[in-house]
Amino acid sequence: DAGVIQSPRHEVTEMGQEVTLRCKPISGHNSLFWYRQTMMRGLELLIYFNNNVPIDDSGMPEDRFSAKMPNASFSTLKIQPSEPRDSAVYFCASTLSGGQGAYEQFFGPGTRLTVL
Amino acid sequence: AQSVSQHNHHVILSEAASLELGCNYSYGGTVNLFWYVQYPGQHLQLLLKYFSGDPLVKGIKGFEAEFIKSKFSFNLRKPSVQWSDTAEYFCAVKSSASKIIFGSGTRLSIRP
Numbered sequence: 001d002a003g004v005i006q007s008p009r010h011e012v013t014e015m016g017q018e019v020t021l022r023c024k025p026i027s028g029h030n031s032l033f034w035y036r037q038t039m040m041r042g043l044e045l046l047i048y049f050n051n052n053v054p055i056d057d058s059g060m061p062e063d064r065f066s067a068k069m070p071n072a073s074f075s076t077l078k079i080q081p082s083e084p085r086d087s088a089v090y091f092c093a094s095t096l097s098g099g100q101g102a103y104e105q106f107f108g109p110g111t112r113l114t115v116l
Numbered sequence: 117a118q119s120v121s122q123h124n125h126h127v128i129l130s131e132a133a134s135l136e137l138g139c140n141y142s143y144g145g146t147v148n149l150f151w152y153v154q155y156p157g158q159h160l161q162l163l164l165k166y167f168s169g170d171p172l173v174k175g176i177k178g179f180e181a182e183f184i185k186s187k188f189s190f191n192l193r194k195p196s197v198q199w200s201d202t203a204e205y206f207c208a209v210k211s212s213a214s215k216i217i218f219g220s221g222t223r224l225s226i227r228p
Contacts, residue, residue, distance in 0.1 A: 107152075108159060
């Protein structure tokens with residue numbers, strides 16, 4: 001299994017531009033999570049989906065942030081417009097909910113976003 | 117609301133020293149507990165997990181953790197650390213739905 005796949009691995013953009021981060025969860029997993037990691041605030045959960053449905057988006061910082069999961073194998077996190085304070089590493093994680101051995105989250109390699 | 121506390125923000129040890137990183141959680145019901153490790157520049161990887169049964173859990177790379185229900189704790193231990201253990205360590209708890217709450221992390225630095 002290829003694990004959780006994220007793209008791009010690095011993104012450098014100018015303030016005001018739209019940024020789209022992509023995630024492909026592990027095949028068969030039914031829950032997907034978006035996290036943001038910064039030195040100041042550590043690891044923050046932004047939003048998570050169960051069976052493609054957003055369950056908890058209370059961690060999404062502002063309306064500039066939006067996330068979608070159109071199908072079980074793809075999710076996007078969009079920032080529009082981007083600001084320098086959005087610079088961080090964004091991780092996607094997936095898990096199989098329900099049953100023994102559930103809830104261990106598998107993390108992708110992350111996208112390092114720099115907004116100039 | 118459930119929460120996870122890691123009291124040590126940065127721990128510095130010499131090689132071969134013993135390690136114990138503290139983790140406390142606040143939730144009265146059944147919990148699943150995890151320790152994740154993040155090596156420099158890499159993503160989080162699972163070290164070990166507790167679901168039920170033996171409260172002493174053994175993980176990869178010689179790490180272990182003990183679930184003490186009465187103390188709401190799940191401390192991570194290793195008898196003899198190596199320079200390659202330099203990383204950030206995150207404790208996490210799942211108590212409901214699919215959401216896992218992560219602690220703020222403990223940065224471990226090992227002096228060669």
